[in-house]
Amino acid sequence: DAKTTQPTSMDCAEGRAANLPCNHSTISGNEYVYWYRQIHSQGPQYIIHGLKNNETNEMASLIITEDRKSSTLILPHATLRDTAVYYCIVLLNEKLTFGTGTRLTIIP
Amino acid sequence: NAGVMQNPRHLVRRRGQEARLRCSPMKGHSHVYWYRQLPEEGLKFMVYLQKENIIDESGMPKERFSAEFPKEGPSILRIQQVVRGDSAAYFCASSPQVSGNTIYFGEGSWLTVV
Numbered sequence: 041d042a043k044t045t046q047p048t049s050m051d052c053a054e055g056r057a058a059n060l061p062c063n064h065s066t067i068s069g070n071e072y073v074y075w076y077r078q079i080h081s082q083g084p085q086y087i088i089h090g091l092k093n094n095e096t097n098e099m100a101s102l103i104i105t106e107d108r109k110s111s112t113l114i115l116p117h118a119t120l121r122d123t124a125v126y127y128c129i130v131l132l133n134e135k136l137t138f139g140t141g142t143r144l145t146i147i148p
Numbered sequence: 149n150a151g152v153m154q155n156p157r158h159l160v161r162r163r164g165q166e167a168r169l170r171c172s173p174m175k176g177h178s179h180v181y182w183y184r185q186l187p188e189e190g191l192k193f194m195v196y197l198q199k200e201n202i203i204d205e206s207g208m209p210k211e212r213f214s215a216e217f218p219k220e221g222p223s224i225l226r227i228q229q230v231v232r233g234d235s236a237a238y239f240c241a242s243s244p245q246v247s248g249n250t251i252y253f254g255e256g257s258w259l260t261v262v
Contacts, residue, residue, distance in 0.1 A: 074251075083152075083239050083253040084191065135181060135204060136241075136251060138191040 044128045049143040058115040060142050062128030065109040072131045073104060075113045077124040078141075084127070087113065118146045151175070152254035153222075154240050160260045167227040167234070169257045173242030180223040181241040181251065182215055191239065197223060230261045 045063040052058040064073060074089040088095055088102045090111075095102040101114040115122055127141040151174035161167050173180050182194040184207075196204040197217035208215065212230075217223040227234055237258050243251040 076253075078191075081237075083255045084241075086250050086252060089250065134179075135193055135196050137193060138183075140190055 044130060044139055046126075046128050046139065046142045048140065049145070051145050051147050052115075052118045053147050054120060055117055058118040058122065058144060058146070060113040060115075060126050060128070060144065061110065062113070063110045064128070064130050067108050067130050069108075073102070073108075073111050074129045074131055074136060075100070075102065076127045076129065076136075076138075077122075077144075078127070079121075079124040084138075085124075087126075089131075118144075120146050120148065122146050152240060152242050152252050154238075154254035154257050156257060157255065158258045158260070160262060161230050162262055163231055164229050167230050167259055167261075169225040169227075169238050169240075169259070171223040171225070171240030171242075171254060173223070173240075174252055177242035177244050177252075179243045179245065179251075180217050182223075182225050183239045183241065183253075185237045185239065185256075187236070194225075227259070230259070232261045235259055235261045 072089050072091050075087040076084040078084045088097055088100050090102045090104055104111045123146045125141040125143050127138050129136045153172040155170050178199050180197045183191045184194055185191045193207040195208050195215045200219050212228045214226045237256045239253050239256045241251050241253045243249050
C-alpha cells in the first residue's frame with residue numbers, strides 16, 4: 041500500500057505561505073496524490089490532486105518531486121480560516137484512505 | 149462540498165433502534181463512498197458502491213451495518229439495533245469515476261445513540 045507520512049502539526053503566521061510536506065515513497069506510477077482538509081465538525085474539503093506535474097488552483101499549489109516520493113501543498117497566503125487538519129492521500133484501490141494528517145494552525 | 153447532500157444532518161436514536169442515513173451524490177456521479185468518524189478520531193473507510201453494486205465493503209462492520217445504492221434514489225447506510233458505540237459522524241462522498249477525478253464529500257450525518 042502506498043502510505044503517506046505527514047508531520048503531526050505545524051504553525052504558520054497569518055499572511056505567510058504555509059508549506060505542508062508529505063512523504064509517499066511507495067507510490068506507484070499510476071497513483072494520484074490527493075489533498076483534503078477538514079475544519080472541525082465539517083466534511084472533508086477537496087483541495088487539489090495531481091499525478092506527476094505540479095498543479096495549481098484557486099486554493100493551493102501542489103508540488104510533486106520528480107521521483108514522486110514526496111509532495112508539498114502550498115497555501116500561498118494563509119488566513120485564520122485555513123486552520124484545519126490537512127490530509128495527504130494516495131488513491132489506492134479506488135478509495136481514499138485517510139491517515140492522521142497535519143494539524144495546521146494559523147497564528148494571528 | 150457543494151452538491152453531495154446528506155440527510156438527516158443530525159439523528160438521535162435509542163439503543164436497539166434502526167438508523168438510516170441517506171446520501172444523494174452530485175449530479176452525474178455514479179460512485180459513492182461512506183466513511184465514519186468517531187469522536188476525536190480520523191475518517192475510516194466503510195464501503196464503496198456503484199449503482200446497484202457494492203464494490204468494496206472491507207470497512208463495514210460484519211453485523212448490523214448495510215449499504216445500498218439503487219438504480220434510482222439516494223444511497224442508504226443502514227444501521228440496525230444501534231449501540232452507543234455507533235455514535236459518530238458519517239460522511240458520504242461521490243465521484244463520476246475514480247481514477248484522476250475529484251471525490252467530493254458531503255457535510256455529514258451525526259448519529260447520537262442514547
